[in-house]
Amino acid sequence: MIRDAWRGLLKPVFVPASLVILGMIVFAVVYAGSAEGAVDALNRAITDGVGWWYILIATGFVIFALYCGLSRVGNIKLGRDDEQPEFGMLSWFAMLFSAGMGIGLVFYGVAEPLSHYVDPPQAGRIPGSTDAAANQAMELTMFHWGLHAWAIYVVVGLGLAYMTYRKGRPLSVRWLLEPLLGRARVEGPIGHAIDTIAIVGTLFGVATSLGFGVQQISAGLDYLGWVETNNWLTVGLIVGVTGLATFSVVSGVSRGLKWLSNINMVLAASLAVFVLLLGPTLFLLKSWVQNLGGYAQALPELMLRTAPFAEDGWSGAWTIFYWGWWMSWAPFVGMFIARISRGRTIREFVFGVLLAPTFVASLWFTIFGDSGILRQRDEGTMLAADGTVDTDTSLFVLLDGLPLAVVTSLLAILVVVFFFVTSSDSGSLVIDILATGGNLETPRITRVYWAVLEGIAAAVLLLVGGSGSLTALQTASIATAVPFSIVMVLACVSMLKAFRYEVATAPRYLQIAVSAATPAPGGHGAPHRRGISATLAGLDTNGNGAAAPETRAPLVVAVHELPARSVSVDADTGRVEIDHGARPQDPLGGEVFDTPEFAESAEGVAQREADERRATTRD
Numbered sequence: 183m184i185r186d187a188w189r190g191l192l193k194p195v196f197v198p199a200s201l202v203i204l205g206m207i208v209f210a211v212v213y214a215g216s217a218e219g220a221v222d223a224l225n226r227a228i229t230d231g232v233g234w235w236y237i238l239i240a241t242g243f244v245i246f247a248l249y250c251g252l253s254r255v256g257n258i259k260l261g262r263d264d265e266q267p268e269f270g271m272l273s274w275f276a277m278l279f280s281a282g283m284g285i286g287l288v289f290y291g292v293a294e295p296l297s298h299y300v301d302p303p304q305a306g307r308i309p310g311s312t313d314a315a316a317n318q319a320m321e322l323t324m325f326h327w328g329l330h331a332w333a334i335y336v337v338v339g340l341g342l343a344y345m346t347y348r349k350g351r352p353l354s355v356r357w358l359l360e361p362l363l364g365r366a367r368v369e370g371p372i373g374h375a376i377d378t379i380a381i382v383g384t385l386f387g388v389a390t391s392l393g394f395g396v397q398q399i400s401a402g403l404d405y406l407g408w409v410e411t412n413n414w415l416t417v418g419l420i421v422g423v424t425g426l427a428t429f430s431v432v433s434g435v436s437r438g439l440k441w442l443s444n445i446n447m448v449l450a451a452s453l454a455v456f457v458l459l460l461g462p463t464l465f466l467l468k469s470w471v472q473n474l475g476g477y478a479q480a481l482p483e484l485m486l487r488t489a490p491f492a493e494d495g496w497s498g499a500w501t502i503f504y505w506g507w508w509m510s511w512a513p514f515v516g517m518f519i520a521r522i523s524r525g526r527t528i529r530e531f532v533f534g535v536l537l538a539p540t541f542v543a544s545l546w547f548t549i550f551g552d553s554g555i556l557r558q559r560d561e562g563t564m565l566a567a568d569g570t571v572d573t574d575t576s577l578f579v580l581l582d583g584l585p586l587a588v589v590t591s592l593l594a595i596l597v598v599v600f601f602f603v604t605s606s607d608s609g610s611l612v613i614d615i616l617a618t619g620g621n622l623e624t625p626r627i628t629r630v631y632w633a634v635l636e637g638i639a640a641a642v643l644l645l646v647g648g649s650g651s652l653t654a655l656q657t658a659s660i661a662t663a664v665p666f667s668i669v670m671v672l673a674c675v676s677m678l679k680a681f682r683y684e685v686a687t688a689p690r691y692l693q694i695a696v697s698a699a700t701p702a703p704g705g706h707g708a709p710h711r712r713g714i715s716a717t718l719a720g721l722d723t724n725g726n727g728a729a730a731p732e733t734r735a736p737l738v739v740a741v742h743e744l745p746a747r748s749v750s751v752d753a754d755t756g757r758v759e760i761d762h763g764a765r766p767q768d769p770l771g772g773e774v775f776d777t778p779e780f781a782e783s784a785e786g787v788a789q790r791e792a793d794e795r796r797a798t799t800r801d
Contacts, residue, residue, distance in 0.1 A: 191628065192619040194374040199381040199617065200635075206386075207639055210646045225657040229498030232664055234488045236505040237497075239671055241485045243333040246674045247532050250340065255681045256529030258688075260343040262784040267525035276447075277522050278538040285395040285601045286507075287327075287546055288450070288594060292580050293573040294326070294500075295319045295551025296564055300571055303496040305489035316555050317476055320469070323551055324477035325484045326504045327543040332536050334508040337670050338516025339523070340531055341677050347524045349680075349770060350780030352620025355380040355513055355669070361683075361769035362676035377616045379665045380513040384616075385632065386662040387510030388609040389639035393655045395598045396420050396644065401574030402595050406588065416644055423599060424637030427606035431629045446600035453593055454549050460584050461553045470548040477544070499656070506660035509667055514605075514612045554580050606633050679769045686766040689740035 250256060259265065267274065298319035300310050308314045341358040351357035356373035363372060396419045404411045430442075458466055489497050523531050554576060558564040564579055566572040572579075581590045610632040614624040617632075643654045748761045772789070780786040 190618055190621065190625060192374070192377075192617060194371070195377045195381065195619070196617040196628075198374070199378045199385075202378070202382050203385055203635060203639065207642050210642050224661070225498065226495070228657065228660050228664070229495075229502045232660070232667075233498060233502040236502050236509075236660075236663075236667065237486060237488050239667060240330045240334060240505045240508075243337050243670070243674070244329055244485070246678075247333040247336040247340075247536060250336075250677075250681070251529050251532030251536075254685050256527060256532065258344070258528045258681065258684055259348065259525070259784070260340075260523055260528065260531060261347040261525045262782075262787055265525045265784075267523075269522060274522060274526075274534065275538050278519065278534060284605065285391045285398075285598055287543070288577065288598050288601070289394045289398050289573070290323075291546055291550035292554040292564075292576040293571055295323045295547060296554045296558060296576055297571045297573070298322045299555045299558070300565065300569075301496075303489065303500075304492040304494040305487060305496070311559075316552075316559070317472070318480075319555065320473045320547065320551060321476045321480040321484070322500070323547050324473060324540075324544060325481065326501065327547065328477060328540040329481070329536055330485065331504065331508045332539050334505070334512055334670070335515045335519060336532060336535050337673055337677075338512040339519040339535065340528065341673050342516055343520035343523050343531065344528070344677065344680070346520065346779055346783070348783055349785045350775055350777065350783030352775075352777065352779065353517065353520070353622060354616055354620035357620075358673040359669070359676045361680040362672060365771070365773050376669055377619075379669060381613050381616050383510040383662045383666040384513045384609060384613055385636055386639060386658045387507060387514065388605060389636050389643065390507060390510070390655045390659045391605060392420065392423065392602055392636060392640040393644050395602045396423065396640065397574050398577070398598055399423075399595050401572075402578050402591055405575050405578045405582075406591060413645055417641055420637050420641045420644075423602050424606070424633060426599070426603045427610070427637075428630050428633050430603055430607045431610055431633055432626055442600060442604060446597060446604065449593060449600070450597050453590060453597065454546060456586075456590060457553055457580075457584065458549050461549075462556055465556060466549055466552055469552040470545065473548050473552075474544055503656040503660055506663040506667075507656075509663040509670065510659050512666070512670065513616065514609050517612050517615070518608065550577070550580065557583060606636055609636065683766045683768055686743065686745070687768075689742050691738055691740055693738050 269277065296319070299315050302308050302310050302315045302318055303322070306318055308318050338355070338358070342353060342355070345351040345357045345360065346353045351360065354377060356368050356376040359373075359376065360368045367373065368376075396416060399419055400409070400411045400415050403409045403415075409415055487497075487501075519531075519535055523534075526534070554564050557580060561583075563583070564571070564576060566575075577594055578591050581587050581594065584590065607629075610629040611624065613632045614629050615622060617628065618624055639658075643658055646654065744760065745766070750759050750761065751757070752759070770785075774780070774789065775786075781790075
């Protein structure tokens with residue numbers, strides 16, 4: 183089994199990725215004594231150095247996504263032109279909803295809005311614990327979990343869906359850069375480096391989520407008075423949750439995993455509905471409407487805010503961390519949404535991925551965030567003894583003020599566990615696909631390897647971070663996303679190059695009604711036409727021997743636009759000449775792949791039909 187698994191791996195990707203990950207883990211263990219201070223220093227250095235870059239490109243990704251959705255690029259089908267979506271609209275939205283939910287929403291649902299309310303950013307110039315701070319808190323939270331987050335996933339997901347299902351390339355990040363770099367470079371060391379970067383970023387992104395989940399589980403059990411939080415409990419929880427994820431990987435029960443995901447969605451939704459109905463329902467409904475409006479109004483100002491004069495470190499602790507975390511998760515989530523979106527147009531893909539999860543996040547954070555803020559305003563019971571927000575326990579403090587607190591707290595812990603089991607299983611599969619060069623059928627033993635490595639990375643980050651374990655988790659996400667952010671920017675340029683060629687060469691279909699001339703009443707005057715008239719060579723426009731215009735089928739013609747530089751008109755004769763050398767060049771070069779994905783793709787079908795036409799012509 184091990185020999186077969188090793189034979190199927192792409193060694194230039196698997197080996198470097200494993201060495202980098204293990205090297206980072208060993209480094210953290212060796213320098214554990216001074217790690218806490220080192221992590222803080224590293225976090226400040228990274229956020230100061232790349233913070234402006236993250237904020238700039240995250241907004242650039244939103245612009246990229248909107249351009250693809252609103253322009254003619256949106257008409258391109260992610261698959262063959264005659265292919266229908268694999269999933270219905272409601273099912274597709276439900277799966278996007280599941281992708282939008284995760285440990286992060288449970289971990290930050292109460293804590294983030296409450297933190298922004300009590301301790302707002304210096305750059306906003308709004309005092310804490312005021313009405314204005316409450317409104318700004320929800321605007322900032324929606325900013326972090328709304329369009330910007332999902333535009334990051336659009337870049338990778340759209341590129342993978344287009345290159346795999348339309349162009350027939352393997353399902354791997356490296357192929358996003360083929361239109362820019364060419365096939366030879368993508369299949370060489372540059373492509374290996376791209377997939378290696380994606381693996382390292384994804385693993386630490388999943389490890390960060392595991393760390394958050396374990397922190398919240400242990401804090402919840404401690405809050406209920408059942409255990410006392412310590413390092414042994416942390417390690418035990420990581421071992422237990424990773425063991426469940428590993429069992430899921432080994433069992434290979436994809437149907438069971440699907441059912442587990444669906445059950446978890448129901449549990450999470452039930453928790454939200456419980457808080458909505460037993461909490462301040464009318465207040466929350468009003469808040470939700472206002473939060474949507476506040477987010478839309480604040481977005482233009484927030485999306486490029488780098489706060490160069492602020493010294494509170496707020497941007498690095500929140501916005502920059504989130505953008506790094508989303509980018510480290512982009513290969514994982516992007517591959518998931520690509521695989522469920524085959525057959526949809528780019529326009530459907532973009533607006534579905536941007537809007538559905540943003541809508542869900544707005545509801546979730548309104549229910550939990552505004553409930554926490556209102557509780558703090560009315561009762562002052564949501565903060566820790568030192569007057570700060572305890573991120574680990576804030577959810578349980580909120581639930582403690584509602585009926586059935588023990589039951590709902592256990593439900594929240596169960597949701598976190600299930601989220602990680604499904605995320606770890608799927609994340610390990612995505613990493614393994616990258617490590618095998620895009621092979622969708624990967625050996626279980628290597629998936630177990632990645633799942634265990636995720637657990638080890640999370641344990642090390644939590645333990646060496648000490649009291650600053652949250653900072654350690656945030657630093658890991660920000661740091662590992664730096665190289666992948668460059669890959670994503672290049673992917674945007676590469677995809678736009680491919681899209682421009684496809685739009686320039688795609689036919690535009692026009693329907694033309696051709697009608698015959700009829701005499702004017704009384705036989706006098708110029709004849710007039712019924713309907714829309716046209717004169718096209720070779721068409722019967724006088725009605726001789728033809729069907730009546732009312733029963734004639736409409737004429738549909740395919741029109742190809744030509745660049746102005748490729749057309750020249752002789753001034754004397756009016757003769758039009760076309761310079762075919764000036765026409766757009768295919769950035770993918772008509773490459774052929776001997777894979778099932780290529781045979782089923784739009785590119786493969788088009789090339790097969792072209793070969794058949796050439797063979798018929800020769801015969």
